[in-house]
Amino acid sequence: MRKPVIAGNWKMYKTLRESVDFARELAPLLAPFSSVERIVCPTYIALAAVADALKGMEIKVGAQNVHWEAQGAFTSQIAPTMLQGLAEYVLIGHSESRAYLAETDELISKKVKAALAYGLKPIVAVGESLGQYEAGQTSQVVGGQVRAALNGVDAANMANIILAYEPIWAIGTGKNASGQLANNIIGGTIRATLVDLYGRSIADSVGIQYGGSVKPENMAEYMSQPDIDGALVGGASLKADTFTELVRIAAQEKGK
Numbered sequence: 001m002r003k004p005v006i007a008g009n010w011k012m013y014k015t016l017r018e019s020v021d022f023a024r025e026l027a028p029l030l031a032p033f034s035s036v037e038r039i040v041c042p043t044y045i046a047l048a049a050v051a052d053a054l055k056g057m058e059i060k061v062g063a064q065n066v067h068w069e070a071q072g073a074f075t076s077q078i079a080p081t082m083l084q085g086l087a088e089y090v091l092i093g094h095s096e097s098r099a100y101l102a103e104t105d106e107l108i109s110k111k112v113k114a115a116l117a118y119g120l121k122p123i124v125a126v127g128e129s130l131g132q133y134e135a136g137q138t139s140q141v142v143g144g145q146v147r148a149a150l151n152g153v154d155a156a157n158m159a160n161i162i163l164a165y166e167p168i169w170a171i172g173t174g175k176n177a178s179g180q181l182a183n184n185i186i187g188g189t190i191r192a193t194l195v196d197l198y199g200r201s202i203a204d205s206v207g208i209q210y211g212g213s214v215k216p217e218n219m220a221e222y223m224s225q226p227d228i229d230g231a232l233v234g235g236a237s238l239k240a241d242t243f244t245e246l247v248r249i250a251a252q253e254k255g256k
């Protein structure tokens with residue numbers, strides 16, 4: 001049985017003080033839902049303080065990106081060694097990092113391997129653009145991104161990886177993919193690619209989230225799908241009531 005995982009990506013929102021206050025507000029609200037892995041991903045500068053505010057709680061902290069080298073002359077970057085002790089998870093390959101920071105499949109693969117080498121758990125995002133979706137290329141694009149990101153990752157490390165299917169046309173747009181479409185891509189493309197790379201039993205053990213305009217109103221539709229193991233959430237993770245509701249619905253639907 002895969003544990004459902006809900007990760008809140010706070011993106012470039014919330015100051016240090018706002019992040020800490022929000023983490024303190026969220027912690028008791030999310031506490032009852034221990035059947036769900038609950039993760040918050042604040043900005044780098046809030047990581048230490050949020051990790052501190054959540055100490056002893058079961059809510060995990062994730063970073064929003066990471067560099068691939070342990071240290072070096074890489075102005076503005078954050079090394080995996082620097083995240084150790086602050087974050088358990090790290091987002092890699094988010095479409096906003098691919099688009100605005102020119103992150104390529106090759107770079108993402110280096111980041112995934114570096115994160116694993118330093119004991120961080122990557123949440124690897126993949127997804128097609130609107131043009132690719134309309135051209136019927138979703139499966140080819142997403143399958144290729146999964147293969148590229150996992151290039152050189154051995155089977156033993158797959159226990160430490162989460163994948164997230166995030167169609168770019170659905171992120172922050174209010175236009176979400178239907179539960180059935182998302183389930184088809186996650187099961188028929190992403191998990192099928194994992195079967196090809198690692199075999200059925202490992203493929204069946206990897207958590208795969210959906211992300212893209214997830215909100216309380218559409219959450220049950222996703223969580224009732226057999227191949228969707230949770231959600232990577234932007235906008236709706238920024239408010240305590242909506243984020244808590246997403247976690248509650250995940251616990252309810254996956255507990256059925």
Ligand code: PEP
Pocket residue numbers: 009166170171172173174211212213214232233234235236
């Ligand atoms: C995201 O940032 O990964 C995301 C899915 O954003 P939103 O939920 O706002 O679409």
